Amino acid sequence: MDPIKNPFTPGAGCPPHQLVGRETVLEEARILLGRTLRRKPEKSMLLTGLRGVGKTVLLNAIEHEAEAQGYKTISFEVTENQTLGLKLIPALRNLFFELDRLAGNKDKIKRGLMILRNFIGSLKLNYGEFGVELDPLPGIADTGNPEIDLPDLFLAVAEAARAKETGVALLIDEIQLLSNEELGGLIMAMHKLQQKQAPFVLIAAGLPTLPRLAGDAKSYAERLFSYPIIGTLNQDECNKALQTPAAMEHADFSPEALTAIFAHSHGYPYFLQEWGYQVWKVANTPYMTEIDVSDAHKQVQDRLDTNFFRVRYDRLTDAEKRFMHAMATCPEPCKSSDIAEQLGIKPTAITPTRASLIPPTLFPSQRPAKRPALTASA
Numbered sequence: 001m002d003p004i005k006n007p008f009t010p011g012a013g014c015p016p017h018q019l020v021g022r023e024t025v026l027e028e029a030r031i032l033l034g035r036t037l038r039r040k041p042e043k044s045m046l047l048t049g050l051r052g053v054g055k056t057v058l059l060n061a062i063e064h065e066a067e068a069q070g071y072k073t074i075s076f077e078v079t080e081n082q083t084l085g086l087k088l089i090p091a092l093r094n095l096f097f098e099l100d101r102l103a104g105n106k107d108k109i110k111r112g113l114m115i116l117r118n119f120i121g122s123l124k125l126n127y128g129e130f131g132v133e134l135d136p137l138p139g140i141a142d143t144g145n146p147e148i149d150l151p152d153l154f155l156a157v158a159e160a161a162r163a164k165e166t167g168v169a170l171l172i173d174e175i176q177l178l179s180n181e182e183l184g185g186l187i188m189a190m191h192k193l194q195q196k197q198a199p200f201v202l203i204a205a206g207l208p209t210l211p212r213l214a215g216d217a218k219s220y221a222e223r224l225f226s227y228p229i230i231g232t233l234n235q236d237e238c239n240k241a242l243q244t245p246a247a248m249e250h251a252d253f254s255p256e257a258l259t260a261i262f263a264h265s266h267g268y269p270y271f272l273q274e275w276g277y278q279v280w281k282v283a284n285t286p287y288m289t290e291i292d293v294s295d296a297h298k299q300v301q302d303r304l305d306t307n308f309f310r311v312r313y314d315r316l317t318d319a320e321k322r323f324m325h326a327m328a329t330c331p332e333p334c335k336s337s338d339i340a341e342q343l344g345i346k347p348t349a350i351t352p353t354r355a356s357l358i359p360p361t362l363f364p365s366q367r368p369a370k371r372p373a374l375t376a377s378a
């Protein structure tokens with residue numbers, strides 16, 4: 001069918017026509033934002049899930065909700081080659097200028113900019129002049145240690161926002177890429193802000209390793225954040241995610257086609273968008289059937305191989321690749337000892353490879369005393 005009208009959206013961060021199955025998390029976020037603005041205590045939120053389940057698009061939807069509630073938002077994605085400071089500085093600078101334009105007292109804005117200048121100085125960076133007369137304010141956010149500086153900096157941001165009768169929502173994607181120190185600083189900052197009932201909320205998204213990383217950085221993180229798990233969609237949700245966008249273009253799927261796509265995609269949002277996209281492409285009529293699904297099979301597999309799996313596969317070590325090949329051909333339930341046998345090595349010799357491929361995802365206090373046997377679905 002007409003590729004221009006194709007309503008499916010496979011791709012990192014591509015907003016789907018219908019954000020299906022995320023109503024509960026969106027409602028939790030709405031409550032968190034509303035309560036924080038009214039100085040009522042609430043846990044900040046760290047969304048966790050595998051790649052392609054829809055964390056980024058959900059984070060963007062939450063940002064819209066924050067804006068609708070009157071928040072000023074800062075959002076960015078952590079990358080491997082830039083520190084948290086480098087991401088925060090331009091965003092906070094813009095935020096202070098934006099707050100400055102609102103009616104009300106300017107003292108807290110000036111103070112905030114001064115503290116931001118200290119923070120910049122501590123990182124030995126130069127961001128030029130702020131264009132505002134600033135008195136020196138030594139001893140605040142100027143040590144270069146995120147655990148000391150971020151709480152002071154964020155408190156200054158929150159006070160400036162409060163002076164202008166608004167709140168700040170900080171949205172961070174790929175937060176698992178922060179260093180242990182940066183994550184520790186962020187957690188300490190949120191701890192301090194919560195105690196002061198400051199109008200500042202953190203909503204972030206990361207891989208399932210995030211609770212463990214946060215717990216390792218600061219053990220009290222477990223009590224400070226909620227960790228909604230973003231997972232796959234069930235058959236009904238999957239049908240809705242396929243049928244609603246199709247209906248907007250006066251198209252539909254047969255019940256058999258829906259069942260087949262669910263079986264192939266396991267309700268995994270990225271995969272079902274790719275299925276929808278390719279089935280649309282091969283179909284000749286607006287009623288897409290099981291035959292179209294099987295005709296699209298090869299294209300879907302090729303696209304997933306090149307766009308989704310390749311980038312991850314290429315980053316694996318040779319030992320990790322061997323482990324994954326053995327696991328893929330191992331009959332279920334597949335135990336570590338089966339993989340070791342296939343590879344012709346002792347089970348203890350594959351433990352480090354297994355650990356690097358499947359890092360533990362729970363808080364230390366929630367980890368089982370003994371590791372459960374590895375299964376192919378682990």
Ligand SMILES: Nc1ncnc2c1ncn2[C@@H]1O[C@H](COP(=O)(O)OP(=O)(O)O)[C@@H](O)[C@H]1O
Nearest residue numbers: 010011012013016020052053054055056057270
């Ligand atoms: N709730 C949803 N319903 C339908 N499609 C979704 C949903 N969430 C995400 N998607 C689709 O899944 C893909 C991956 O989304 P993305 O937010 O990039 O995932 P992640 O950030 O978890 O890797 C995108 O193509 C997006 O359109």
Ligand SMILES: [Mg+2]
Nearest residue numbers: 012013055056
């Ligand atoms: Mg993402």
